[in-house]
Amino acid sequence: MQNQHALMVEKLANIVTAIPFNRLLGLKLNHISAEHIELRFAMQQELIGNFLQGILHGGVISSVLDMAGGLAAMSGAIKKHPHHTEEELVEIVGKCSTIDLQINYLRPGRGELFSAKAWLIKQGKQLSFCRMELSNEENTLIAMGTATYLLKIKNSF
C-alpha cells in the first residue's frame, strides 16, 4: 500500500515537471497526503510582474494555484482507481481540465521560496472542487483560491 502511494507520488511528480510551462515556473511536487498536496517553487527574475516592487506576477500565482488544485483533483481520481494501468493514469491526467478558477490576491508576492497547497474539498463523478493557498517561506499567506475541475474517467476503470 505504501509502495503504491510512493509510486503515485513519483508519477505525479514526473507529470508536473513534464509540462513545459511548469518547467518555466520551476514547479516541483513536494508532498501528497490524504489531506492535501503541496507544490514548491523559488523566486526567479523571470517570474516578476512588478519591476518596481520585485514581486511575483499575478499570473504566476494563478498558474501555480491552478496546477496545485488540478493535482489534488487528479490524485483523488487516481486513489479511487488504485489498480490503474499506466495508460489509464495518462488518461486521467490528460483529460483533467479546469472549468472555473478564482483567485483572491491577499498580499504582494514577496519571498524567496513559495509553497502552494491544495485541498480536494469534494470529489464527484465528473466534477472535483478544490481550495488552494499560496504562502512564502515565512508562512505569509499571499493568495487563496478555489477551482472546479472536470474529470473524464472511463466507466471501465
Next chain:
Amino acid sequence: MQNQHALMVEKLANIVTAIPFNRLLGLKLNHISAEHIELRFAMQQELIGNFLQGILHGGVISSVLDMAGGLAAMSGAIKKHPHHTEEELVEIVGKCSTIDLQINYLRPGRGELFSAKAWLIKQGKQLSFCRMELSNEENTLIAMGTATYLLKIKNSF
C-alpha cells in the same frame, strides 16, 4: 489629442514588454481604444499545459487575462489624468494590483495566435472592474473572466 493617445499606447506597450514574465509569454500590446484594450501572443512549446493535446496551460490563460484587465484599468486611470508626468505614470502602473481574478475555461486553448481583450466596466476612485476574453485566430472563444483592481492614485494628480 491624437498624439497624446499614441504616446500613452507606446508607453503602455513598453510596460507590457518590460515585465519579465510577460516576455516569457511573448505578450504584445496590439490595440487600445476608448472601449477596450487588446494583447496578442503566439503559441510556443513553452506555453503548453497538456502534452497529450498540445493546448495552452490554464495558467497562461489566467496570466494573460489578468494582464489584459490590468492594462484596461491602468489605461482608464491614465486617461483620467491626461497631464501626468512620467513619474506619475510609473506610480499609476507600479501601484495597480489585482484583488480578485476569476476565469471560466470554455474550450481547450488550441491555436496559433491568441488575442486577449479587456473592457473596463467600472472605474471608481480606488477600484476598477474589468471583463476579459481570450480567443484564437479563428475567433473561437477559449476563456472569459472578470477581475477587480486596486489603484492607488495620489490626490494631487
Next chain:
Amino acid sequence: MQNQHALMVEKLANIVTAIPFNRLLGLKLNHISAEHIELRFAMQQELIGNFLQGILHGGVISSVLDMAGGLAAMSGAIKKHPHHTEEELVEIVGKCSTIDLQINYLRPGRGELFSAKAWLIKQGKQLSFCRMELSNEENTLIAMGTATYLLKIKNSF
C-alpha cells in the same frame, strides 16, 4: 416555429413564478430571445440589505443573477431538444444546477425597477457557461457576474 417559442417562453415564465423563493423576490420573466433572457423585479421593503441607504441586499442581487443565468442555460438546452415532451421539460429544468457563481458588485443597488439579463456564452454537452448583468430603470449597471451550470440531459432526447 414562432408558436413553439411562445410556448417555451410561457412554460419558463411559469417555472420562474412556481419557485417559492422567486415569488419572495417578485421575479418575472420578461423576455427570451436567441441572444439573451431578461428577468424583472421591483424594489420592495423586504429586499433591502442596508437600512441606512435603502439599497438591495447583496443576496438579492446574487439570487436574481443566478436565476437569470440558470434560465439562459435551460432555454439553451430546451432549444436543442425542440420536440421535448412535458416530462422532458420538467427533467431539464429539475436537473439544472448551479456549479459556480461569481458576482462583481459595481454600484449600490438603488432603484425602483430592476432588470437582470443573462447571455448563454457556451453550451456544452453537460456544462453551460453564462454571463449576467443587473441594471436599474435608468440603465445603471449595478452588478455583473458569471455562472456555470450542470445540465443532466438524457441521451434519448
Next chain:
Amino acid sequence: MQNQHALMVEKLANIVTAIPFNRLLGLKLNHISAEHIELRFAMQQELIGNFLQGILHGGVISSVLDMAGGLAAMSGAIKKHPHHTEEELVEIVGKCSTIDLQINYLRPGRGELFSAKAWLIKQGKQLSFCRMELSNEENTLIAMGTATYLLKIKNSF
C-alpha cells in the same frame, strides 16, 4: 473585556435581524469568536429553489454566505476599534459593502437546519477577504465561497 465582546455580539445580532431580507431568510447570529462567526437558519417552504427536489434555492445559499462573510469583516473592523461609539458602529456597518462574491455549489441544499460559517482571512486598511462554508445539521458541506469587502472607516477612529 468579556463584557465588550458580549456587547458587540448582541449589537451584531441585532443588526442581522434588523435587515429586512435577513428576516425573510430567518437568519440568526449564533456565534462570534476570534476565529470565525456563525449564522443559522432553518429550512422553510419559501426558501426552496427546486420544487422537484425540495432543496434550497442557490440564491438563499449565496445570500447567507455573503451575509456571513460581511459579518466577519465587520466584526474584525469593530475589534480594531474597541472604543467605538454607537455612531461609529453604525458607520462601520452601514458602509461595509461586498465587492466580489464567489460561490462553489458542492452538494444539493438538503436539510432542516443550516449553519453558515465565515473566517476573516485578511483584514487590510480598506479591504477584507473572507472564506465561507454552508453545512446542514449532519455536517454535510453544501457550499463554499470567498468574498471581498470594502470597509470605509474614518481615520479618526
